[in-house]
Amino acid sequence: MKKLVILLTFLTSACVQQEIVDELLLIHATGIDYVDELNFRATVSVPIYKGDNGNNSGEGVTSETITAVGRTAKNIRAEMDSKSPKLINNSKLAVVLFNNEMAKKGIIEQGDTFYRDPLVGQRLYLGVFEGSTNQLLENQPSLQPEISKYLSELIEQNINNHNIPKSNMHVFVYRLYQEGMETYLPYLKKVNDQVQVTGVAIFKNDKMVSALSLEESIIFKMLIENFQGGTYEVALPDKEFASIRNLSAQSSYQVEMRKGMPEITLNLRTKGYVNEYSGIPLDQKKINEINHLLEEELTVEISKLIKKFQDLETDPVGLGFQVKTRTRGWDEQKWTDQYPNVKVHVNVDTIITHGGVSD
Amino acid sequence: MKPDNFNHSPVTLTSLLETLKASRDFHLQAFTIAGKPFNLFYYSSLTDQTVFKKELLPCLRKAENSSLKEITEAIPFIEALIVKDVKKVEEKLLTGFLGLNLQGGTDECLLIPVKEQKHRDVTVPEVEFSVIGPKEGFIEDIDTNIYLIRKRLPVKNLINSEIEVGSLSKTRVAVLYLDGIADEENVNTIKQRVEDIEFDHIDDSSYINQLIEDNSKSPFPQLLDTERPDRTAASLTEGKVAVLVDGSPTAIIGPTTFLEFFSAFDDYFSNWIISSILRVIRVFSVAFSIFATAIYVAVLTYHTPLIPRDLLDTLVQSRDAIPFPPIIEAVFLELTIELLREAGARLPSKVGQTIGIVGGIVIGTAAVEAGLTSNVLLIIVALSALASFTTPIYRIGNTIRLLRFPFLFAAQLWGLVGIFIGIGFLLVHLLGLTSLGRPYLEPLYPLRLQDMKDSVIRLPFSRQSQRPVHMRPDNPKRFNKQQARKTRDIDD
Incomplete structure (x- = not known):
C-alpha cells in the first residue's frame, strides 16, 4: 500500500496543468460590440503591473486591451491567443459589457460562453453600455486607473446603495430562463467623459427592448426586491x-x-x-x-x-x-x-x- | 582479552578490591578499630569527604568493639548495612558507599553511605516558563524532584516505585502515581514497559520516553514531558502516571492526549475565559503554521479563481519580478527559517535566538529586495514560524514545523486536493495513535463531552468536579459538587 502511494505520487505529479498566477494573462473586463449581422468584436482588458516588487501595491496597475473580431467566441479566442504573450485566463473576469446595438440584437450566444465556463464566477457583473465598449475599455478613467475595477465598483456601488436592482450573471440567467419573467441589466453611458449608470436595460428574452431612467429604476427596484x-x-x-x-x-x-x-x-x-x-x-x-x-x-x-x-x-x-x-x-x-x-x-x-x- | 571480561565479576572480596584498585580514585587503606586491623575502601569521587572525615572517622576511632554489628550501632549512619555478597558490595561501592572489612576475615563487609550530594539548585523552568505561578523547575537529581512533588502532594497514596534501567548507567527510574486515583492498568503498563527496556545507557527521560511510547514511528510525541513539578503534581491528581528519571530535569506524564500539548500550565493560573481564548488561539496558530504556506503554493500554482480580486493585484505585483515558481520560493524561505532556528538553538545563550530572529528579518528583507522571494510569502512564512512557537510543549512545536514540508510538496503536486489528501493521511495517523493504549485524539474522537471541560477550552474550577474519564480513574470525583454548593448557600 505504501509503495503504491509513493508510486502514485510520482506518476500523477504531472497530471494537473499548472497555472501560476503571474504567468497568466487574467482578463478582468470584456466588452462586446456589434460589427455586422454575423460578426462581433470582443475587447478584453487585462491589467498591467508596473509595481516595483509590490512595494506600492495596487498603485502601479493600469490596463491594456486586446481586441479581436469574429463570428464565434472560439474564433475570437483563437485570435486573441495569437496576440497574447501569456496564457489567457478567464477566472478573474469581473465585468462584461455589451454594446447597446449588440444587446438589441440579442446576447444569448455571447453570454452563454461565459455562463458555461466554470472558471467564470457567477457574481460577474453584466451590463449594457451605450456606445463602443472598445473605446471605453481602451480609456483610462481618472478615478481608478484600472478600468475593470472601476466598472465593477461603479456597478456594485449603485446596486448596493442606490437605484439599481441586484444584478449579476446568476440573476441575469435565472430571470432569462425562468418562465413568466424577463431579465434586465444595468445600463451604462458615458456622460461628459465619465461613465455613469443611467438606469436599467429591460430585455425581452435576450434582446434589449428599452432602458429605464434612474427615477424609473428605483420604482422598478421596489417592485422586484x-x-x-x-x-x-x-x-x-x-x-x-x-x-x-x-x-x-x-x-x-x-x-x-x-x-x-x-x-x-x-x-x-x-x-x-x-x-x-x-x-x-x-x-x-x-x-x-x-x-x-x-x-x-x-x-x-x-x-x-x-x-x-x-x-x-x-x-x-x-x-x-x-x-x-x-x-x-x-x-x-x-x-x-x-x-x-x-x-x-x-x-x-x-x-x-x-x-x-x-x- | 577474555571474551566476556566486561560482565565478569570477582567472586571474592580480595579479588574485587584488586580489580577496583585499577582506578586512581579508589582508595583502599588499613585502619585500626579497637585494636583490630580493618580494610577501609571507597571511591573518593563518589563519597563526601567532609562527612567521611568529620563525622565517620571520629566515631570509628572511638569505637570500642570490633565486631561489625557493634560498629554499626556506634556510628550515626542509619542506612549502614552489613553485606556478605561480593556483587552487592561492588554495586554499593559504586553508588557512594564506604566499605569496612576485617583484614584476613570473611567477605562480610560493613557498608556506610557517605554519598556525595552534588547537584544544582532548583531554578526557574526555562522551557515552560510562566509569568505568573510557581517558578520551580525539576533538576537533575531525582530525590530533589521527588521531594518537589511530595511537597505538593503530602498524602500517603503517592506511591513511588523505583526501577533500575540501563545495564551501564543503572539509572534510577521512579514511577509515581496516586494509589486509589490512578487506574491500575495505566500504572502496570508503564511499569511493565519501563522494566522491559533493554538499553545500556539512559541519559535523560527522553530516552525512556522514546523507548516506552506506543508508536515510535510517529512524529507526534505520545507522552507529555514537563519540567514543572506543579504540572506533574496536577497530572497525578487527574489519575495520570508520572515517570522521573535520575539525571533528567524533565518528567514524563501519561496517558496524554493531542490537545494537552496545546495547554500551558499558565492556563490554570489565569481566568478560565482568558485561558480558553488563549488555547483556541494556540490551536488556530498551529493550523495556520501547518497550512499557510501550503495553501499559498496551492492557490498561486493552481487555483487563481480563489484569489480575491483586491488581493490579486498585491499578490501578482509582489511575484512579478521573481524568477521561481511559488514552490521554490516557499521551500527556500521555509528552509531559511529552519536554518535560523537551528542556528539559534546551537548558539549558547538567549542572545543567540534574538540574533537569529533579527537575522531572519534581515535575510528576508534582502531576499525580497533581491527579487528572490515575494514579500507576501515572507510575511506568511514568518507568521507561521512564529505561530509554531506558541505551543507550550517544545517537542510538539518541532513536529508541527516539520509537518509543513509534506504539505508543501503535496500542494505543489496536486494543489488544494493534495493538501486535503495530506489532511486525510494526517487524520488517519492521529486517529490510530494511542498513548499508553488510550486514544490520542480524545475527547474529539472518541467524542467525550464530559472531558471537553479541559481541552480546547477550560471551564472554571467549579465545573471541574470530575476527573477526566480518559484516564479511567479509580476515584472519578475531585470534590463533591453538592457540598460545594451548600457552603456557598450559607454564605449568601
Missing part, C-alpha cells in the same frame, strides 16, 4: 420638495382569477424619513402631507411603469411568475397573450417615521 437605504424625492405643491431617505420597500402580490383572466393586486409597503425639505416648518401635519403625496405619487409611477412594460410586451417585474406560482395549469403562451391586458391594482402604504435631525 426588498431593500433598504434608498432615496426618493417627492415634489410638493408650491415648488417645494422633500427628500425621503433610508427608504425601505417590501412588495407582495395577490392574484385573483376573473373569468380566466388574472387580476393582480400589488401591495407595496415603504418606510423612510424626511431628510431634506425645502420649506421651513416641518411639523407632523406637513409630514402627513408628504406621506400622502408620496403614496399617491408612487401609485401613479408604479402604474405608469407597469403600463410601459405591458406596452413593450415584456414582463421584467415577473407578474407572470407570480401568477404561475399561484394558479394551476399556467400556460406560458396563454399568459403572453393575456399579459398586455392584465389588470394590475396598486396599493401603496408608506410610513414616514420622523422628520430628520431637525425634528
